Each structure stands twice: as C-alpha cells, then as structure tokens.
Amino acid sequence: MKNDEPGFSTLAVHAGTKPDPVTGARATPIYQTTAYVFDDADQAASLFGLQAFGNIYTRITNPTTAALEEKVAMLEGGTAALAVASGHAAQFGVFHTLLTPGDEFIASNKLYGGSINQFNHSFKSFGWNVNWVDMDDIGAVRAAVTAKTKAIFAESIANPGGVVTDLEAVAKVAEDAGIPFIVDNTMATPYLCKPFEYGANIVVHSLTKFMGGHGNSMGGAIVDGGNFDWSATDKYPFLSQPRPEYQGIAIHETFGDFGFAIACRVLGLRDLGAAISPFNSFQILTGIETLPLRMEKHCQNALEVAKFLEAHKAVEWVQYAGLESNAYHKLADKYLKNGFGSVYSFGLKGGYEAGVNLVSSVELFSHLANLGDTRSLIIHPASTTHRQLTDDQKVAAGAGPDVVRVSIGIEDAKDIIADLDQALSL
Numbered sequence: 001m002k003n004d005e006p007g008f009s010t011l012a013v014h015a016g017t018k019p020d021p022v023t024g025a026r027a028t029p030i031y032q033t034t035a036y037v038f039d040d041a042d043q044a045a046s047l048f049g050l051q052a053f054g055n056i057y058t059r060i061t062n063p064t065t066a067a068l069e070e071k072v073a074m075l076e077g078g079t080a081a082l083a084v085a086s087g088h089a090a091q092f093g094v095f096h097t098l099l100t101p102g103d104e105f106i107a108s109n110k111l112y113g114g115s116i117n118q119f120n121h122s123f124k125s126f127g128w129n130v131n132w133v134d135m136d137d138i139g140a141v142r143a144a145v146t147a148k149t150k151a152i153f154a155e156s157i158a159n160p161g162g163v164v165t166d167l168e169a170v171a172k173v174a175e176d177a178g179i180p181f182i183v184d185n186t187m188a189t190p191y192l193c194k195p196f197e198y199g200a201n202i203v204v205h206s207l208t209k210f211m212g213g214h215g216n217s218m219g220g221a222i223v224d225g226g227n228f229d230w231s232a233t234d235k236y237p238f239l240s241q242p243r244p245e246y247q248g249i250a251i252h253e254t255f256g257d258f259g260f261a262i263a264c265r266v267l268g269l270r271d272l273g274a275a276i277s278p279f280n281s282f283q284i285l286t287g288i289e290t291l292p293l294r295m296e297k298h299c300q301n302a303l304e305v306a307k308f309l310e311a312h313k314a315v316e317w318v319q320y321a322g323l324e325s326n327a328y329h330k331l332a333d334k335y336l337k338n339g340f341g342s343v344y345s346f347g348l349k350g351g352y353e354a355g356v357n358l359v360s361s362v363e364l365f366s367h368l369a370n371l372g373d374t375r376s377l378i379i380h381p382a383s384t385t386h387r388q389l390t391d392d393q394k395v396a397a398g399a400g401p402d403v404v405r406v407s408i409g410i411e412d413a414k415d416i417i418a419d420l421d422q423a424l425s426l
C-alpha cells in the first residue's frame with residue numbers, strides 16, 4: 001500500500017528529527033553552542049548575505065531548534081516556522097515584522113491576559129495600536145477595519161476556555177481587507193485545530209503550554225502559512241521593500257512562500273534577540289512526541305470533570321465548549337477535531353469566598369498561573385491574575401468574584417474529581 005501522507009501521531013514523533021548525521025544519535029542532540037565554524041571565507045560571506053542557508057550564531061539559528069521548527073511547521077501544515085524564547089516573544093516578533101509606528105491591528109477581546117497587557121501597554125510604546133473587538137460579532141470585526149489596519153489577531157480556543165472563534169468567518173474579513181489573519185493556537189494545538197485549513201495566514205504558539213506539555217520549559221513559535229501575498233501592496237515594507245543590510249534584496253520576493261518566517265528570523269529575531277535556548281528546544285521536542293496521547297487524555301478528563309462540575313450543587317455554571325449546553329458547542333464541533341481542550345472556567349454559588357476556599361483546599365490540583373501541564377492546575381483569577389481590576393472590569397474580563405479556572409491534567413479522572421469533590425464540600 002502506498003502511503004504518502006503520514007498521520008499526525010507519526011509526524012509528532014518523526015517530523016524534523018532524523019538521526020544525527022554525524023554521530024547517528026537517535027534523539028536530537030542538544031547543540032549547546034553559541035557559534036559555528038565557517039567552511040571558508042566565501043561560505044561565511046554567503047551566509048551573512050542570505051545567499052546560503054546555514055548556521056552563524058545561535059541567536060538566529062541552532063540545529064536543535066531547527067528540528068523543533070520543522071516539527072511545528074509540519075504539524076500545523078505551514079511552510080516554515082521560527083521558534084523563540086516564549087509565546088510573547090513570538091507575538092512580538094510577528095507584529096514587529098508587520099507594523100510600523102502609527103499602524104493598527106484588530107484583536108479579539110477574549111485573549112490570554114498576558115496578551116491583553118502586551119497589546120495595551122508595551123505595543124503602545126512602539127506606536128502599534130490595538131483595536132479590541134468582540135469576535136462573536138463578525139459585523140463588528142468588519143466594521144473595525146480602517147486604512148491603517150494591518151492584521152487581525154484571535155485565539156482558536158480562547159480564554160476563558162469555553163470560547164471558540166469562528167475562524168473561517170474572521171479569515172474572510174481579513175482576506176477581503178487584504179490583511180493577514182494571525183491565530184494563537186496555544187490552547188487547541190494542531191492536534192485539535194489547524195487554523196491554516198480555515199484561512200489563517202500566520203499561527204503563533206506558546207510552546208510553554210500543551211506543546212511542550214510538562215510545565216518545565218518556556219518557548220514560542222511563529223508558523224508561516226505561506227498563503228499571503230506580502231508584495232501585493234506597500235503595506236508590509238519589511239517584506240516587500242529592499243533590505244539595505246542584505247544587499248538590497250526584498251525578502252518576500254527572494255524567499256517566496258516562507259518569506260514571512262525568514263523576515264521574522266533575519267530581521268526580528270536578529271534584532272529583538274528573544275532566542276530560545278537549545279535545551280528548551282530539546283525539552284519541547286521531546287514533549288511534542290506525545291502531544292496526541294496527552295491531548296486525548298486531557299480532553300477526555302476535561303469533559304468528565306466538566307460534567308461532574310455541571311451537576312455539583314456548589315457550582316452555578318460551567319463554561320466549556322465540550323458541553324452540549326454550551327453556546328460555543330456548534331463552533332467547537334466544526335473547528336475542533338479530536339476534543340474540546342482542557343482549559344475552562346466555572347462559577348461558584350458561594351462567590352469570592354468560595355473561590356478562595358476551593359483553591360486553598362485542593363490537594364491534587366496545583367494552585368498556580370499556568371496551563372497545559374500534565375498536572376491539573378487551578379486558579380481563582382479575582383484574587384490573583386485579575387486582582388488589580390475593578391469589580392466591573394473583572395466581570396467584563398470573565399474573571400468575576402465567583403470564577404475559577406482549571407487546566408485539567410492527565411491524571412486519572414476519578415482522582416481529579418475526588419479532589420474537587422472534597423475541596424468543594426469543605
């Protein structure tokens with residue numbers, strides 16, 4: 001039987017990670033080196049001029065990181081990827097390549113809290129202006145586009161975890177406006193959702209979360225969909241205009257359908273400097289090998305726990321797209337292929353006190369600010385991540401006094417449920 005297209009689990013194990021050509025090492029070695037010896041002066045010159053691919057300095061490329069980049073690109077179905085130090089570094093890298101001072105972009109108002117901060121504060125000092133929109137209202141997304149809008153940004157499964165973005169509809173708005181659609185696919189991972197299949201142009205990841213999956217290494221990725229014409233207008237000068245430091249080559253014209261990833265590397269990563277450590281690339285590479293197995297278990301457990309919570313007398317509501325009662329269940333059925341994710345929130349009848357009490361009483365759960373770990377995690381946003389907001393702002397951000405957020409791990413579901421049960425009855 002001819003088999004041209006390896007399946008997702010096969011790619012998760014094998015993509016990007018051939019045996020080491022020099023030593024035969026089967027696991028990808030950690031190339032813990034800062035720099036690489038040139039063959040000769042001519043080769044050095046062509047590397048610096050972008051006329052040849054090769055390693056110069058680990059801030060820009062590294063063989064362990066290259067294996068991770070190829071794996072992530074293949075899992076997402078992109079043309080190329082760039083791994084960086086964190087999810088936030090990936091977002092910074094993307095916008096640095098797209099925007100010049102005075103430009104605008106549209107972002108969903110339902111995002112990871114750290115992204116809201118990054119867009120509202122640091123980006124402002126670069127003259128990059130965010131325009132927040134409720135993406136449940138596609139008309140509002142369309143209405144928010146102006147002559148200065150250079151991109152649209154959303155999460156596939158958004159914070160809080162019950163929210164699913166209508167990717168195809170948003171992609172259509174971006175396409176009509178001639179601007180790229182960027183999707184943060186951290187919460188879904190390509191095992192649940194592949195945004196390029198729905199018209200996204202760029203995917204970003206926090207590899208820190210489900211991709212690495214073990215809560216032990218920070219990392220981020222930018223994936224190029226290879227499906228946007230950066231030279232169609234003069235809106236994206238980093239990609240379409242000659243680069244003085246590279247003998248006047250224009251990056252999109254020279255590198256074609258992986259030009260965006262190249263620009264993020266040879267302009268963004270070169271100058272912003274947020275390189276991932278080869279050790280972290282190794283850890284995340286290892287983590288991704290079991291991504292499909294872990295996601296299956298995360299999603300199964302998350303649904304069982306959500307059903308338990310929905311039926312519990314101390315719980316007022318559960319916001320999880322996996323539940324048929326959820327407003328986003330239809331979108332989830334359309335966009336999420338192998339499960340509904342494992343991060344969501346629920347509301348306690350006892351309000352703030354009950355939230356504080358729950359996070360103080362759990363034993364198996366870890367009370368901390370992270371998600372996508374093998375372990376089950378819990379946080380009460382009103383007393384921690386969203387503490388500084390007014391009560392009204394907390395409610396608007398989905399972090400009212402009664403809200404608890406969980407990231408369900410891969411332990412036995414019965415033990416996760418037993419822990420919540422004992423903590424809720426205290």
Ligand SMILES: *Cc1c(COP(=O)(O)O)cnc(C)c1O
Pocket residue numbers: 085086087088089112114115155184186187205206207208209218219220371
């Ligand atoms: C964690 C996270 C980020 C930021 O990633 P870091 O690796 O922490 O910088 C961005 N988006 C989402 C959805 C996240 O969960």
